[in-house]
Amino acid sequence: MERTEYSELPQRGWPDGERIRADETFETKKDAEVWLSQVEADLSRGDWRAPDVGAVNFRIYAEKWVEERELAVRTVDLYKHLLRLHILPAFGTLDLDEITAPRVREWRAERLRTTKAKTTVAKAYRLLKGIFETAVDDDLVSRNPCRIKGAGKESAAERRIATVAQVDALADSIGIRWRLMVYLGAYGPMRPEELAGLRRRDVDLDNLVISVRVAEPERTNGKRAPGETKSDAGVRAVVLPAFLRKEARQHLAWFAEKGPDGLIFVGEKGAPFRRTSFGRKWRRARAAAGLPDGFRFYDLRHTGHTLSTRSGATLKDTMVRAGQSSEKAALIYQHSDEERQRDVAAGLDDMVRAERSKHHSGDRAHHSEEPTGS
Missing domain, CATH: 1.10.443.10 (Intergrase catalytic core)
Structure with a gap:
């Protein structure tokens, strides 16, 4: 039997009056209606996100994130350094919604293994988490992929005292x-x-x-x-x-x-x-x-x-x-x-x-x- 693809939502009312294309196809009209009901339920709870909303390049978003903040110049230098050496090589080509919790865990483990610099990796992790906190607020992703407990904490050595x-x-x-x-x-x-x-x-x-x-x-x-x-x-x-x-x-x-x-x-x-x-x-x-x-x-x-x-x-x-x-x-x-x-x-x-x-x-x-x- 020939497969029928229902790739657009049936004629319903959507946010901003737009007609939104689904991010998947359906073999039958019934499958499309089931999916549509789930989306409507998300809409009623305020949890719905357009399928392509997270298709924002991470590099572009992260660099803009730094530019838009009122930061001390040394902090700007630090953030750009962390992005250039530790974060963008792993995530710079990806969209926001492609950066998942497993990918973040793999990235952190690789940085710790390669650099042996726990303090620097903790700083980089905190920066990545902060960027995604804003992305969540901007409704570009539904959840922050940085969920490793304690990963952003630095274990500073005891400060030395001179006589x-x-x-x-x-x-x-x-x-x-x-x-x-x-x-x-x-x-x-x-x-x-x-x-x-x-x-x-x-x-x-x-x-x-x-x-x-x-x-x-x-x-x-x-x-x-x-x-x-x-x-x-x-x-x-x-x-x-x-x-x-x-x-x-x-x-x-x-x-x-x-x-x-x-x-x-x-x-x-x-x-x-x-x-x-x-x-x-x-x-x-x-x-x-x-x-x-x-x-x-x-x-x-x-x-x-x-x-x-x-x-x-x-x-x-x-x-x-x-x-x-x-x-x-x-x-x-x-x-x-x-x-x-x-x-x-x-x-x-x-x-x-x-x-x-x-x-x-x-x-x-x-x-x-x-x-x-x-």
Whole structure:
């Protein structure tokens, strides 16, 4: 018997008054009517999707997804990097509705097996999941194919803490032009992009206060991207411990650019410092200070947090000092004003001076015990 194909819906009312072609053919009119009844049931529940609605190329959708979001420039760089190296090679030629949960599981397993980089794969998975969350909201797919529990979580290693002696060793080894940057990273504690944006007008030597107003992160193309701090709390006044007065005065006199808008930190040739060139100096200084390879400049902030807490600072005090914020913290923790920040800086000053004194006393005792020879 000749097969009859009923590929279009019978004459019924459809969304937007369109006549929708089914994505399959039927041998009999009865089969078509059964299918049609199922579609009508989906319509009544609000679950119906046109057969070709998910036929949107993933690459095009993902790149547009990044463009449409208000993201920090470093985040844009990260997302484009993750798409280019990890996501688009697997899914770039597919439509949204062709990317299934099994395909996502296979992709993640392959990335983990090939790269051995759990943290990077977790970031890539979170990005993929976020893109599909929007696709679900846009009614382009009915369900997010990223359903692996815990796949987007990063198991960060415990943050390292440097001792006062190690911070001093880092500052001594990195060179006189950059030693203040090490101290501000630890005892500010300021982010690298905040240090990059500091200018002379931001430094009040009389009161030992640095005003953090902007951030200037360096993009992957090497260009600086002046902009706002990481959060509103990032705009703050940092009271420095008194032992940094001499360091700050000398640095301003010897290395900072002239004029109120002059950058505080510039390279030997007068250009703003670069992550690549500074990174080489950092690695050499880190080795000289006896710190492990994994110790990052950013870990100096954790050192500052820890020392401030030990000197009597509350959690809110350290949050204000470091420019950290969250809605939950804003509701829970009480205000920390500048006077309290001066108390924290004074406690930090006392602690560092005491640690230095013990360290130097130990050196003297060690040398006095060495044999003089005969």
